[in-house]
Amino acid sequence: MTPDPTSASSSSPSRSRSPARGPYATVVSDYDFEYYDETIDRHIGLRPVDLERDLGRLHAWLGSDHVKPYWQLDEPLPEFRTTLREKLADDHQTLYVGCLDHVPVSYWERYWVAEDDLAAHYDADPADQGVHLLIGPEEYLGQGYGTALLRAMIAFQFRHPETLRVVAEPDARNDAVLAAFERCGADLRREFEFEAEAKTARLVVCERERFEREVWPPTDGAAARQAEVSDDD
Structure with missing residues (x-):
């Protein structure tokens, strides 16, 4: 069951598209989710991975020194093409490229936990979603x-x-990712041996109620406007 980005409609008002910088700035894109984040003064967009468009980019990112210890996908390009094709064909997950001001900078795997090996390590609900992530350019x-x-x-x-x-x-050693989850309102729970990925993992859980109460939408202070959220249908 692949997560459906169109299963909930946007709550944002309809606005004409403009390439200008600012809270309503967008360009023509294939983003499944996008908004302007005032806390970093950047447009954020999430679009599906395309094999030919993203193969070289993802191969380079996964071969980076800051990524290799945690992902272990530093494969020769022909092998990685096969790996990425298999990932794209796996209907329990959807792959995304995350962009800042329309520049690709991150890779994401969004998946249904009940259909994943992680489900064996906690009391998973059928609607729980999981996420893997990396930032590519150093x-x-x-x-x-x-x-x-x-x-x-999230x-x-x-x-x-x-x-x-x-x-x-x-990975339980990845302090930067663990800190990012905490800043997003997630609870860092127990460590466990995750044999499926040959690592000691940390179970991280982000509850909707806390996220929407404390984290979303983000602001840059008392005077900030709420971030605008939109879908590109």
Whole structure:
């Protein structure tokens, strides 16, 4: 059961598209989810991965020194083409590229936990969604962009009306990702041996109620406007 980005309608008013910078700025795109995040002064967009469009980009990102220890997908390009094709054909997950101001900077796997190996490690609900993530270009690390992008993905996942939890199993050594989840309102729970991915993982759970009460929509302070959210249908 692939997560359906159209299962919930946008609550934002309809606005004409404009390429200008600002809270309503967009370009013609194939984003499934997009909004302007005032906390980082950037447009955020999430679009589905396309094999030919993204193969080289994802191959380079997964071969980066800051990614390899956690993803272990540093494969020769022909092998990675097969890996990515298989991932795209797996109907329990959907792959996304996350963009800042329309520049691709991140990779995401959004999946149904009940159909994943993670379900054996906690009491999974059929509507729980999981997420894997990475930031590709090193120049985007350490500036708060990862938290903003993760916040956007979680908001996107909660647009499915039956999903009450977003769950993850990051490597227990990955302090940066764990901190980003905490800033998005998630609880860091127990560590466990995740044999399916040959790692010691940390169970991370983000509850819809807390996320919508404390985290979403983001603002940059008392004077900030709420972020505008839109779908590109």
